[in-house]
Amino acid sequence: MLELNFQELSKINCIRICDLCACFSGATFIWLMLFYAKRKFKSDINYSGLIMISFAYILWGSMDLIRILSVLSAGAFNLVTNTFSAYNNAFFLASLPFFEPNVKLFKNRIPIYKKPSVWALNILLFNVLIVIFYSLTWGEVSTSKAIIRNFDVAYSAITFLLLGIVMTNSFVVNKQHYFAIMSVLLTLTLILTQLAFSTIFAIQHYDIISVTSLASHSILLILLIIMAKNRFEFQNELIYTDNVEKLKNLETELKSKIRILDDENAELKVIITSMNEDIKSLQTEKSSHMSIINLKSLSDREIEILRNINKSYFEIGELLFITRDTVISHKKNIETKLGISGKESLLRVAIDNGLIPAENISFK
Numbered sequence: 001m002l003e004l005n006f007q008e009l010s011k012i013n014c015i016r017i018c019d020l021c022a023c024f025s026g027a028t029f030i031w032l033m034l035f036y037a038k039r040k041f042k043s044d045i046n047y048s049g050l051i052m053i054s055f056a057y058i059l060w061g062s063m064d065l066i067r068i069l070s071v072l073s074a075g076a077f078n079l080v081t082n083t084f085s086a087y088n089n090a091f092f093l094a095s096l097p098f099f100e101p102n103v104k105l106f107k108n109r110i111p112i113y114k115k116p117s118v119w120a121l122n123i124l125l126f127n128v129l130i131v132i133f134y135s136l137t138w139g140e141v142s143t144s145k146a147i148i149r150n151f152d153v154a155y156s157a158i159t160f161l162l163l164g165i166v167m168t169n170s171f172v173v174n175k176q177h178y179f180a181i182m183s184v185l186l187t188l189t190l191i192l193t194q195l196a197f198s199t200i201f202a203i204q205h206y207d208i209i210s211v212t213s214l215a216s217h218s219i220l221l222i223l224l225i226i227m228a229k230n231r232f233e234f235q236n237e238l239i240y241t242d243n244v245e246k247l248k249n250l251e252t253e254l255k256s257k258i259r260i261l262d263d264e265n266a267e268l269k270v271i272i273t274s275m276n277e278d279i280k281s282l283q284t285e286k287s288s289h290m291s292i293i294n295l296k297s298l299s300d301r302e303i304e305i306l307r308n309i310n311k312s313y314f315e316i317g318e319l320l321f322i323t324r325d326t327v328i329s330h331k332k333n334i335e336t337k338l339g340i341s342g343k344e345s346l347l348r349v350a351i352d353n354g355l356i357p358a359e360n361i362s363f364k
Helices: 012-041 048-069 079-099 116-137 142-173 177-196 207-295 300-307 313-320 324-338 343-352
Strands: 002-004 201-203
Touching: 012 048, 012 207, 048 079, 048 116, 048 207, 079 116, 079 142, 079 207, 116 142, 142 177, 142 207, 177 207, 300 313, 300 324, 300 343, 313 324, 324 343
Parallel strands: 002 201
Antiparallel strands: none
8 A cells, every 4th residue: 555645735625615616606607608508599509518517516516515514624535425426427427428519439439328318317327326335335344435435536537537538539629739638637637636535545635636636626617618618619600501501492492483483484474475366366256257247237338338448538439429428427337337436447347358358458
């Protein structure tokens, strides 16, 4: 067994109070960041990871409070602190998949890791078994306490190792290499300080180790908040890209519909043109038919005037040996009987009924 003796720090509780305030302030800041992100993005971002991180920090602060109120010295522990420590580790482990939108570190190796909610539920259920194990084996026997203590140290070390790997990879992917280096150093610090609490070392004073561990809490909080910020920016970029893609698809769809409408409009124009031609043809046939029918109501003299309607009234009078006024009077009678008016309309009727050859048309 390795025996180490560190210089005791007389104001360890003052440092714990600072850590307690930092942990609770950090948890509060995380919740404020959640409300801000929810209002800003208004999307289906999963905030479960940050919520679990805030719970982990609340538990860290609670452990400081227990140590202060119970006047536990640095390195001392009891069943309550071990239980809080176990849940603290569980919340950190359960939050890992929620901080990995762009890192496929564990997803191809651990199937359950692909579904963050399932992963978190299993971690928390496993932690309940650990706490039950602590409760059943806890006693006055030093051996059982040593087992629990060493198990908690190993549990915390593994938690910080996985958390450090995820943080480092996330920062590397985002090309934030300084933060990646900080993550590596912080992970080593957290793991080494945890290992110092195991029964392998007979340390007389844990104050320097505790201070190092407490200071690491604040640095870890800052790095986790930066990770959360990266997550929000990544999600915001996804939302923007998705919206741009949706707009492009909508534009393409609208252009396609406009093209279809233009084609249908062109077809309608062709149909309307054809219908207008048919209507004109029907009107012409009707007009011709009506003209033929109405000609039967005309007298022989009126037929003669209609046959010469392409001439002037004076010429028609001379040709038929009647006066110009008589020609005009006959013309009005013809218009009344046929239901038309105007010399041009009469000429059209005369042509349609074969009274005047079309090539002989001339208006005087």
